[in-house]
Amino acid sequence: MNTKTNVFERLIFLISILLVTASIKAQNNNDLIGKWETTYDDEGEKSYVTYEFKNVSGNLKCYTLYLKNDKGEGVKYNALAMDKITLNNGKGIAKYKYNEGNKNYVFDTKLHLKNQSTLYVSYSFWGYSNTEIWKRVK
Secondary structure (H helix, E strand, O other), X not given: OHHHHHHHHHHHHHHHHHHHHHHXXXXXXXXXXXXXXXXXXXXXXXEEEEEEEEEEOOEEEEEEEEEEEOOOOEEEEEEEEEEEEEEEOOEEEEEEEEEEOOEEEEEEEEEEEEEOOEEEXXXXXXXXXXXXXXXXXX
């Protein structure tokens, strides 16, 4: 009986450690907080956009901070890029906000936090689909 009890206790202990480790590594909204950058290629011309996820009154929001071109010329830009963000276990959703020509567009976005430095942002609108790769700014 003593041997069976020891084996059972060890098994319970190992399962507990695995559950604690999994919950610690589970990715949630707080793992997005910080600055991120992505590159856009429009007919051979590259542009770079810096975004920042931050907690605003208890809600995670993402803002466009800075736009620059290949030559390093840039401009500060402060606009809401995403809201209604949820991320659980590295997968999430958000509402992406886009403005062009005084028109505001909102479309559903899927998020995949591959690791602490790489975020995939996928969306589809007007028949156009894209997945952007965002890198954490150090």
